[in-house]
Amino acid sequence: MSDAPPTVLVDDLVVRFGELEAVGGVSFAVARGEVFGLLGPNGAGKTTTIRVLTTLLPPSDGRALVAGYDVRAEPLSVRASIGYIPQAISVDGALTASENLDFYGRVTGVPRRERRERVDEVVATMGLEPMLDRLARTLSGGMLRRLEIATALLNRPEVLFLDEPTVGLDPTARRLVWDRLEALREQAGTTILVTTHLMEEAERYCDRLGVIDAGRLVEQGEPAELIERHEADSLEEVFTAVTGHILGAGGNEEEQQEGKLSDVRAQRRTARRLG
Amino acid sequence: MSAHSAAPPAGSARARPPALAAGPLVRMAEGTLAMAQAELRKLRHDHLDIVTRSVQPLLWLFIFGTALRNNKALSLGTGDYRAYLAPGVMAQAAMFIAIFYGLSVIWERDVGQLQRLLATPLSRSSIVLGKAAGACTRALVQALLLLVVLAAAGIGVRWSVAGVLGTLVLLVLGTASFACMSMLLASVVKERERFMGIGQLIMMPLFFASSALYPLALMPAWLHVIARINPLTYEVQGLRQMLVGVGGSGEVWLDFLVVAGFFAAMLAAATRSYPKAIL
Numbered sequence: 055m056s057d058a059p060p061t062v063l064v065d066d067l068v069v070r071f072g073e074l075e076a077v078g079g080v081s082f083a084v085a086r087g088e089v090f091g092l093l094g095p096n097g098a099g100k101t102t103t104i105r106v107l108t109t110l111l112p113p114s115d116g117r118a119l120v121a122g123y124d125v126r127a128e129p130l131s132v133r134a135s136i137g138y139i140p141q142a143i144s145v146d147g148a149l150t151a152s153e154n155l156d157f158y159g160r161v162t163g164v165p166r167r168e169r170r171e172r173v174d175e176v177v178a179t180m181g182l183e184p185m186l187d188r189l190a191r192t193l194s195g196g197m198l199r200r201l202e203i204a205t206a207l208l209n210r211p212e213v214l215f216l217d218e219p220t221v222g223l224d225p226t227a228r229r230l231v232w233d234r235l236e237a238l239r240e241q242a243g244t245t246i247l248v249t250t251h252l253m254e255e256a257e258r259y260c261d262r263l264g265v266i267d268a269g270r271l272v273e274q275g276e277p278a279e280l281i282e283r284h285e286a287d288s289l290e291e292v293f294t295a296v297t298g299h300i301l302g303a304g305g306n307e308e309e310q311q312e313g314k315l316s317d318v319r320a321q322r323r324t325a326r327r328l329g
Numbered sequence: 330m331s332a333h334s335a336a337p338p339a340g341s342a343r344a345r346p347p348a349l350a351a352g353p354l355v356r357m358a359e360g361t362l363a364m365a366q367a368e369l370r371k372l373r374h375d376h377l378d379i380v381t382r383s384v385q386p387l388l389w390l391f392i393f394g395t396a397l398r399n400n401k402a403l404s405l406g407t408g409d410y411r412a413y414l415a416p417g418v419m420a421q422a423a424m425f426i427a428i429f430y431g432l433s434v435i436w437e438r439d440v441g442q443l444q445r446l447l448a449t450p451l452s453r454s455s456i457v458l459g460k461a462a463g464a465c466t467r468a469l470v471q472a473l474l475l476l477v478v479l480a481a482a483g484i485g486v487r488w489s490v491a492g493v494l495g496t497l498v499l500l501v502l503g504t505a506s507f508a509c510m511s512m513l514l515a516s517v518v519k520e521r522e523r524f525m526g527i528g529q530l531i532m533m534p535l536f537f538a539s540s541a542l543y544p545l546a547l548m549p550a551w552l553h554v555i556a557r558i559n560p561l562t563y564e565v566q567g568l569r570q571m572l573v574g575v576g577g578s579g580e581v582w583l584d585f586l587v588v589a590g591f592f593a594a595m596l597a598a599a600t601r602s603y604p605k606a607i608l
Contacts, residue, residue, distance in 0.1 A: 084550075108444075108448040109448065110444060112499055121346075130349065130452075131343070131345055131346055133449055134347075134349045134450040135346045135348075136448065138444070138445060138448040139445075140445060141441065142439065142441030143440055144440065144441035144442045144444065144445040145442060146442065148375065149371060150372055150374075153370050157363055157366075157367050158362065160363035161358060161359075161360050161446065161451050161459075163347075163348030163351065164348070177383075196390075201551070209494075211349050279388050
């Protein structure tokens with residue numbers, strides 16, 4: 055990594071919900087233009103970490119900077135510097151693709167005189183031309199995700215947060231989404247922080263990975279480096295080596311409950327909406 | 330890599346992002362208008378929605394109202410109970426939209442739209458105001474349709490530009506208040522099924538313990554007291570005074586003041602509770 059300050063810095067982050075410690079002292083940094091993946095099972099603390107970085111949740115302890123702004127002290131500046139795609143489908147199905155773009159352009163503070171140009175730019179980047187006049191609820195899963203990502207790019211974010219962006223998509227749609235994200239990173243140098251529990255995606259598309267389990271970051275590094283360090287054949291083996299269990303069986307007991315109930319329900323709902 | 334070594338100082342002196350170049354009031358107005366316009370666009374895509382929503386107030390007016398049309402005690406000098414009833418029905422239909430607007434907040438949380446909005450530079454109050462503006466947009470379209478029906482049916486409304494404009498402004502204030510109350514409720518209840526039950530539990534007493542259907546003078550003392558602290562009473566009184574010239578205390582400013590105060594309180598409470606809706 056260069057000497058430039060990281061675009062995302064998480065320093066000993068702790069998030070507690072009453073007695074439950076959902077994130078327990080996580081630290082990592084993401085350089086500008088990097089694709090950083092948080093890898094872990096449902097309930098591991100990935101979404102909670104992203105929620106802190108997007109200012110949706112206040113940290114209980116520790117510090118987090120996004121685009122140079124402190125999430126606790128300067129939440130508005132953080133929100134003005136990021137794009138965020140939650141796991142569930144967040145565009146409005148009752149509006150057309152074009153109307154969704156206009157809406158998010160307005161609520162993310164894109165100046166009126168630049169709005170048309172920005173919309174044209176993200177439409178080209180995400181390949182949305184043929185679907186602009188269609189109601190979002192009539193779009194396929196891959197198209198919906200590309201539309202969502204487009205709406206998150208209108209304010210030219212320094213950091214794009216994607217929470218399980220390909221959940222519910224078929225392999226072709228997944229590849230298309232990732233191709234567009236790669237192009238975005240190359241063209242605009244956007245930093246991307248993504249959560250996933252899919253090893254193959256993590257290995258293929260992320261520059262670096264953080265393995266998170268039961269609220270703790272147990273390993274981080276480049277995918278190839280991690281495989282070599284643990285003398286493993288795959289990331290799956292790395293995961294098992296650093297957590298002591300296979301992906302899908304991790305998390306503390308209450309977090310697993312969270313994963314079993316709300317997270318899984320959300321994943322299923324998303325998958326259903328994505329067709 | 331050590332996270333600590335590369336850390337810039339907390340609260341760094343970076344310039345504000347370009348998205349915050351406009352002042353907070355401009356951003357609030359833009360966000361509120363964007364949400365209101367989104368509701369109008371949804372209505373444009375789904376004409377049937379506004380038609381089906383308009384059925385209930387028309388049933389009240391033309392079935393309930395017609396049945397009691399010649400009841401002098403109820404019509405308070407209008408000579409036609411339907412004229413007396415029309416402002417009450419208008420307010421009730423708007424309140425119905427507003428109260429159940431909280432359901433959309435729960436739905437938006439479930440599908441991720443709320444998280445998206447809360448991660449934009451819009452302030453919490455802008456989001457609440459924007460959502461309330463969405464409810465008001467639907468209520469206004471419905472009220473305009475009702476006014477057209479009243480005119481077509483020749484029901485005795487005192488038509489004046491000031492009266493109609495005043496009616497729409499008071500209706501917007503009342504609808505926004507109940508929409509904020511609904512968002513407050515949604516941030517506590519969180520489940521759609523439970524919200525439906527509680528919404529009914531709140532809406533029906535508000536409606537029946539107000540002057541929407543009958544004059545306050547006909548109520549027993551205990552109900553009169555409840556109606557007097559019910560904000561819907563003041564909304565209906567103001568609407569009735571401006572549309573048909575009877576039924577209120579004659580002091581429309583007081584009705585506006587009470588409804589505006591209720592709106593300010595509900596907006597403040599909803600803004601405070603709204604982020605909790607995502608937890």
